[in-house]
Amino acid sequence: MLDLPGEILEPLARSPVARDVAHRAGVSTATVSRVLNGSAGVRADKREAVMRAAQDLGFVANGAARALSTRRFMAVGAVVPNIENEAFVRVLSSFQERLRQAGYTLVAANAGYDLEDELREATFLLERGVDGLMLVGDIHHPDLHARIARHGIPMVQTFSLSRERPCVGFDNAASAARAANYLVDLGHRRIGVISGLRKDNDRGGARVTGIAQALAARGLTLAPEHDIEISYGIGGGRDGFRQMLAGGAPPTAIICGTDQIAFGAMIEARARGLDVPGDLSVIGHNDSDFAPFLDPALTTIRIHSAEIGHAAGDHLIARMQGRPVVRLTEIDAELILRASTAPPRKPARD
Amino acid sequence: MLDLPGEILEPLARSPVARDVAHRAGVSTATVSRVLNGSAGVRADKREAVMRAAQDLGFVANGAARALSTRRFMAVGAVVPNIENEAFVRVLSSFQERLRQAGYTLVAANAGYDLEDELREATFLLERGVDGLMLVGDIHHPDLHARIARHGIPMVQTFSLSRERPCVGFDNAASAARAANYLVDLGHRRIGVISGLRKDNDRGGARVTGIAQALAARGLTLAPEHDIEISYGIGGGRDGFRQMLAGGAPPTAIICGTDQIAFGAMIEARARGLDVPGDLSVIGHNDSDFAPFLDPALTTIRIHSAEIGHAAGDHLIARMQGRPVVRLTEIDAELILRASTAPPRKPARD
DNA sequence: GCGGTTTTTGAAAGCGCTTTCAGATAGCCA
C-alpha cells in the first residue's frame, strides 16, 4: 500500500482531519488551525507539537471545509474565447503563474466566441465559488456583469481597453492603425485586411476600425473587397487572400488578424506567383513563435501576453485582498519589423 | 446596481442561501436540496414552488458547502509538463470538454518537466480537493503515487503506456520505430534524431530507444553524433541540426521530437544549402497546424490528442462514478506522409 | 506573593449544503 518512510499510515479508511491532529498534539482544533494558518499567538512548544503531528499524520486540510468557513475559495476563474489559441494560452499561463504564487488556483473555461456560451461557462465558474474572474474583451452577454456583481467578486477584462470596466489590455485600434500608417509611409495605397471572426469580438472589430480610420486620415480608404473576415487558422488565411484577389485590383499590402492568417495568406500569395514583400507586404498579429522563421520573416504586432497575464493576475489578487488598484492598465502592443514588409514595387498611384 | 427584470433583488448584502429559497417556497431546506439535485420524490407543486423561488432569488448553491457535504468536489486536476505546449493544450482541451459535460471542472497545472515541481503542483491540487487527477507520462516523483493513494482518488496517466498504472496513450517507441523503418525502407542508412529534453521524460526517451532498436533490427546504428538532445522550439531545432552537422558524416534523414524542432531543422538545412527532401528527409511529431503548410509539407507522426483527452476524461469519470474501466487504452499514433521525406539522392552505402 | 495585565488556549458556534430518519400525508382498497 503506502510506503512513506518511518511510519505505518492509517489504513486509507479515513484521511486525517484537524481533530486527529489536535488529539495527537494534545491541543484543540482551534490551535491546530492557528498553527497551520500561521497566525501568531501560539506558544512555540505547542506549535512544534502540532507541526509534528500534522506531519506524522500526513494531514492535509480539507479545502471545501476551509472555503466554507472562510468564505474564500482561493480559486480564480478565466473564460477565454479559445483555450487552444496561442495568445490566450500565453496570457493564461502568466496569469496562472501569478495566482499560483499568491496561493490561488486557476480554473479556465472555453467560451468559443459565443456570448451565450461565455455566460454559461462564467456562471458555472461562479457556482464553483471562484473568488475572482478574468474575461477577454469588452463585449459580453447583457446579464454577465449583473451575475458577477451578484456574487460580489472582482472581475477584470483583458486584451482590450474598456471605459466602463476594470481592464488590462491594449488599444487594438491604435496598434492596428500604427501598422496601417507604417504601410502607408512605405508607400502603399491599396491596403487590405484579413481578420478572424468579428462577431462578438471587439478586438477584431477595433483593429479593422483602427485601420480604416488611419487610412481615412491619410486620404485612403479600406475598400470593402479588401476587408475580409474569415475563420482563424492558416487555412483561413489562404482562403481569405484568395477571396481578396477575387475582388478587383489586388492590394499591395495586407494586415492580418493573427500570424497564422498571415502565414496562410503568404502561402496563397506565393502559390499565385506573388513575391512577398515585393508584390505584397504582410503584417500579422501576436508575434507567434514561428513568425521570425517564416520566409520572409513576418512583420507583426507583438502583444505582450505575459505582461497582460501578470498585470491581470496582480490586479485581481489586489482586489481580492482589498487593496486599491488602477482601473485601467495599458500594455502597449509593439510593431515588430521584419522582412515581410517593404515599399511597393512601383508606388501605386490611384 | 442589479437590474434583472421583474423584481428588486436584495441589496448585495448577502447572496441568497438555501434557507432563503426554502422560506420563500414555504418548504424546508431538505426539499430545496432535493429539488435542486433532481432527486425524485418531491410533489410537483412543491417542486415548482422551489424552482420559482430559486429563480426569483437568483439562488446559486455554495459549492464549498456542497463539496463539504457530499465529499465530492466535482473538480479534476491535470498536471502537464508545459501548459503552453500545443500537444498538451489539445489534450487538456478535449479532456476538459468531457469533464465539463459530466459537470466536472478542470484545474490544470504546470510541472515544467521537473519531478519535484510536478509533485508540488499535484499536491496543491490534492489539497484543493480534486476528485481525480490526470498526469503525463510514466515517470514521476517517488512519493507522488503514495500521496494520490492517500487521498483515495483515481489517477490516469496520458501520452505513454504504463504497465503499472492506468493510462491512455500510445507506444512512443513503436511509433517512432515505424518512422525509422519508413526511412530505412526509403533507402536511408544514416538517420539522426533530434529530441527535446529527455530528462524525466519517458516519451522522449522511448522514442529514441524505439528508433535505435528499429535501426538495430535492420542492421543499422544510431550514431551518437546523430543523437541530439536540445530544448524545445524552432530555435532548438536549428541548433540541434547545426550540432548534428558538426559531427562527421551528415545524416540523410532525421526524426524530430516535435514539428517545431523539425521546422527549425529544415530552416537550418536550407540555410546550409541542403535541399529537403533531396539531401535531407525530415519527420516531425504531433502534426501541428502548420505542418502541412511548411515547404515542403512536413511528414510527421500524428498523435490523436483529442482522442487521448476524451479517453482520459471518460476513464476518470467512470472511476469517479465507481464504474469499471479498462486499465490501459492505446490510441494509435499515425505516420502522416507528406513531402519532407523521400529516398536519399544517392543511396548511402555505408 | 499578590492584584492586574497580557498571552494562550479551548469550547462552541457557525459556514451552507446534503441526507438520514421518523413523522405526516396521500393513496388505495374493502
Add this chain to the structure above:
DNA sequence: TGGCTATCTGAAAGCGCTTTCAAAAACCGC
C-alpha cells in the same frame, strides 16, 4: 369511511474547518 401502505416532508445531525469569546495561564512590578 377506516386501515394500511406508499409517498413526501422537515428536523436535525453532520461534513471539517475557522473564529469568537471567555476562561486559564503566564507574566510583571512592587
